[in-house]
Amino acid sequence: MAVKTSTFSGWHLSGKDADAFLSKIQDKTPNPRAITTLQEGKKLLNEFDKTGAVILRPQKDKIRRGA
Numbered sequence: 892m893a894v895k896t897s898t899f900s901g902w903h904l905s906g907k908d909a910d911a912f913l914s915k916i917q918d919k920t921p922n923p924r925a926i927t928t929l930q931e932g933k934k935l936l937n938e939f940d941k942t943g944a945v946i947l948r949p950q951k952d953k954i955r956r957g958a
Contacts, residue, residue, distance in 0.1 A: 935947075
C-alpha cells in the first residue's frame, strides 16, 4: 500500500487500496443512510418553501457522542 499526498491535497493510492477504492466508487448501490438523509432534507425544503423558515431540533436518540 502506498498513499502519497501533496501540499494541495492531492493523493495517490496504489495496490489493494486503489482496487478497493475503485470498486467502491463504481458500486451503484445507494447507501441506505444517504437515502434517509435525502428524504429528511426534502421534508425540510418543503417546510422552508411553505413557511420561509425551518426549525432544527436535535434528536436525542440519534446524537453520536465521542465520534
